[in-house]
Amino acid sequence: MKIAIDAMGGDYAPTEIVKGTVETAIAAPELELVLVGDKERIEKELGMFSTKPANISIFPSSEVIGMGDHPATAVRQKKDASVVVANRLVKEGKADAVVSAGSTGAAMAASLLLLGRVKGIKRPAIGTMIPTQKAPMLLLDAGANADVKPENLVQFAQMGSIYMEKVWQRKNPRVGLVNIGEEETKGNELVIAAHQALKKVTINFCGNIEGRDIPAGEVDVAVCDGFVGNIILKLLEGLAKSFGVMLKDAFTTSWRTKLGAALVLPGLRLFKQKLDPSEYGGAPLLGLKGVSIISHGSSNAKAIKNAIRVAKETIEADVVGKITERIREEKQCEE
Amino acid sequence: MKIAIDAMGGDYAPTEIVKGTVETAIAAPELELVLVGDKERIEKELGMFSTKPANISIFPSSEVIGMGDHPATAVRQKKDASVVVANRLVKEGKADAVVSAGSTGAAMAASLLLLGRVKGIKRPAIGTMIPTQKAPMLLLDAGANADVKPENLVQFAQMGSIYMEKVWQRKNPRVGLVNIGEEETKGNELVIAAHQALKKVTINFCGNIEGRDIPAGEVDVAVCDGFVGNIILKLLEGLAKSFGVMLKDAFTTSWRTKLGAALVLPGLRLFKQKLDPSEYGGAPLLGLKGVSIISHGSSNAKAIKNAIRVAKETIEADVVGKITERIREEKQCEE
Numbered sequence: 001m002k003i004a005i006d007a008m009g010g011d012y013a014p015t016e017i018v019k020g021t022v023e024t025a026i027a028a029p030e031l032e033l034v035l036v037g038d039k040e041r042i043e044k045e046l047g048m049f050s051t052k053p054a055n056i057s058i059f060p061s062s063e064v065i066g067m068g069d070h071p072a073t074a075v076r077q078k079k080d081a082s083v084v085v086a087n088r089l090v091k092e093g094k095a096d097a098v099v100s101a102g103s104t105g106a107a108m109a110a111s112l113l114l115l116g117r118v119k120g121i122k123r124p125a126i127g128t129m130i131p132t133q134k135a136p137m138l139l140l141d142a143g144a145n146a147d148v149k150p151e152n153l154v155q156f157a158q159m160g161s162i163y164m165e166k167v168w169q170r171k172n173p174r175v176g177l178v179n180i181g182e183e184e185t186k187g188n189e190l191v192i193a194a195h196q197a198l199k200k201v202t203i204n205f206c207g208n209i210e211g212r213d214i215p216a217g218e219v220d221v222a223v224c225d226g227f228v229g230n231i232i233l234k235l236l237e238g239l240a241k242s243f244g245v246m247l248k249d250a251f252t253t254s255w256r257t258k259l260g261a262a263l264v265l266p267g268l269r270l271f272k273q274k275l276d277p278s279e280y281g282g283a284p285l286l287g288l289k290g291v292s293i294i295s296h297g298s299s300n301a302k303a304i305k306n307a308i309r310v311a312k313e314t315i316e317a318d319v320v321g322k323i324t325e326r327i328r329e330e331k332q333c334e335e
Numbered sequence: 336m337k338i339a340i341d342a343m344g345g346d347y348a349p350t351e352i353v354k355g356t357v358e359t360a361i362a363a364p365e366l367e368l369v370l371v372g373d374k375e376r377i378e379k380e381l382g383m384f385s386t387k388p389a390n391i392s393i394f395p396s397s398e399v400i401g402m403g404d405h406p407a408t409a410v411r412q413k414k415d416a417s418v419v420v421a422n423r424l425v426k427e428g429k430a431d432a433v434v435s436a437g438s439t440g441a442a443m444a445a446s447l448l449l450l451g452r453v454k455g456i457k458r459p460a461i462g463t464m465i466p467t468q469k470a471p472m473l474l475l476d477a478g479a480n481a482d483v484k485p486e487n488l489v490q491f492a493q494m495g496s497i498y499m500e501k502v503w504q505r506k507n508p509r510v511g512l513v514n515i516g517e518e519e520t521k522g523n524e525l526v527i528a529a530h531q532a533l534k535k536v537t538i539n540f541c542g543n544i545e546g547r548d549i550p551a552g553e554v555d556v557a558v559c560d561g562f563v564g565n566i567i568l569k570l571l572e573g574l575a576k577s578f579g580v581m582l583k584d585a586f587t588t589s590w591r592t593k594l595g596a597a598l599v600l601p602g603l604r605l606f607k608q609k610l611d612p613s614e615y616g617g618a619p620l621l622g623l624k625g626v627s628i629i630s631h632g633s634s635n636a637k638a639i640k641n642a643i644r645v646a647k648e649t650i651e652a653d654v655v656g657k658i659t660e661r662i663r664e665e666k667q668c669e670e
Contacts, residue, residue, distance in 0.1 A: 146515065180478060180565040188482045189482055211566040216573055216576075227526075230546065243550075245468055250603065257602040260596065261595065263596075264586050265595075267585035271581055
């Protein structure tokens with residue numbers, strides 16, 4: 001199994017990307033990892049380790065797409081950009097998956113252009129795992145599509161359901177539609193129509209879920225458009241940070257709370273770890289004819305390790321094949 | 336100053352509603368508080384207190400709108416429902432504001448029907464104060480309008496700006512548009528159009544804010560449609576609860592963390608208090624020809640006290656007059 005990694009994408013590229021790749025290569029010798037990017041810089045980073053694992057190779061590329069570039073335009077113009085080349089390796093069958101921590105827009109545009117959509121899928125979606133009080137939950141779309149139609153939400157639900165069943169071993173995954181009330185007449189025009197459509201497909205649709213049901217972990221898959229999903233995701237990220245600051249303030253009011261804070265530190269670390277997005281690794285771009293995993297822009301080595309693991313599991317579970325099959329079946333039923 | 340309070344609305348009505356009203360009446364003898372609802376039950380609740388404050392009166396009403404009722408229909412049919420009667424008192428000039436903790440839909444429908452909209456305001460909005468790392472922020476619309484147009488968002492921004500300036504003494508309040516990116520080309524069709532329109536009105540528009548900027552408290556007013564706003568609000572409420580559960584789990588892993596937890600307890604209480612929605616009191620329904628304050632369905636006496644305080648401050652600041660003026664001026668500028 002071969003995984004192409006965009007070595008130049010992300011706030012801490014290439015250092016953390018290379019570090020995460022080396023650590024994975026050592027822990028999983030059965031994987032072949034291809035670092036795509038500036039050969040010299042990657043070699044320099046690899047030189048920091050005592051030995052370069054034999055299952056790491058470099059595929060050189062001369063360009064980089066930055067956060068300032070317009071994603072779709074940059075992907076078309078910079079044909080030798082690391083993220084474009086990494087996706088091309090998958091397209092040409094030279095790799096089984098691509099992992100990128102660069103601009104989400106560029107990673108999406110490159111995968112969409114080079115890998116293409118599964119037949120019948122109208123809009124691919126970004127699925128992101130978010131921490132809950134119970135088990136982590138898949139939120140999708142987390143930002144690929146700001147404006148969608150009810151039928152797009154239905155496909156998000158189907159793809160998310162397959163992903164959670166195959167990769168996260170959730171049996172008969174519970175799917176919830178993010179809404180502002182439990183009743184099926186509640187919500188905006190989009191979700192009212194989507195609710196009716198979701199009742200007709202073969203998934204375990206549990207109805208609407210409200211904002212408060214998300215942290216409670218009431219479902220396995222939370223479906224929404226990319227506008228709402230991205231706001232939820234970033235709000236959760238922001239809150240994890242703000243709560244940390246607010247807790248620190250609250251714990252340093254007196255000598256008593258300060259002493260207590262020192263004692264609860266291991267517990268707090270556990271709590272922070274549970275909220276840390278890098279623990280949950282990369283977000284699959286679902287609906288493409290290939291495995292593309294997007295990692296957070298601020299990915300450290302741990303996040304990259306997790307993203308590579310997600311790529312491996314998505315390949316092993318044949319998520320692309322399962323989505324293709326499901327959409328084909330639905331289409332046949334309609335005919 | 337006379338404030339009508341729907342004594343029958345809310346999960347803990349009439350007990351907590353009456354309790355909050357009595358406590359306010361004692362603390363603020365200059366207010367006249369009118370409890371609207373089942374006379375016998377209110378009298379029984381009032382009987383629990385050693386003396387009934389002289390500034391509390393009862394206005395009897397025979398019906399109640401429950402959570403199961405369809406808001407608009409119920410408001411039309413149950414003409415003697417407590418929430419309808421309380422709003423009618425404001426309409427007829429017999430009260431200066433109404434406070435209700437019952438079904439938000441019913442409170443909104445009653446206020447819309449009886450008080451009516453300020454001339455030129457197309458859609459009233461619910462403004463809710465949410466806790467942030469810095470000072471509390473006004474989020475609107477928090478759920479009144481699931482589908483809106485760009486011009487509605489502009490009016491929400493104007494009304495929110497006036498409210499924060501007049502009631503919360505924020506000078507030149509910073510207004511942010513809730514979006515999924517900083518750039519003005521980001522977002523769905525609605526917010527892209529709203530962004531351009533917001534640049535043209537006389538408010539302190541600071542551009543887009545992302546989900547992560549909300550808990551950071553980057554602006555005074557966060558503008559969004561009622562679908563997004565309600566999801567944000569309920570997500571925050573749910574998280575405050577879930578974080579409590581997760582923290583408790585993290586703090587009871589060993590004797591050391593348990594001891595520490597006991598010591599940080601006062602700090603934790605402070606933290607919880609900061610997140611507690613009842614601390615921030617009622618949510619004004621902005622854009623109506625009268626002051627209507629909606630309190631959370633799970634309101635306790637403290638929440639009711641805060642909601643009455645918000646009503647008082649909204650009357651004193653003449654928010655309704657200021658909104659009316661601003662909209663008239665904008666209209667004249669256009670002509």
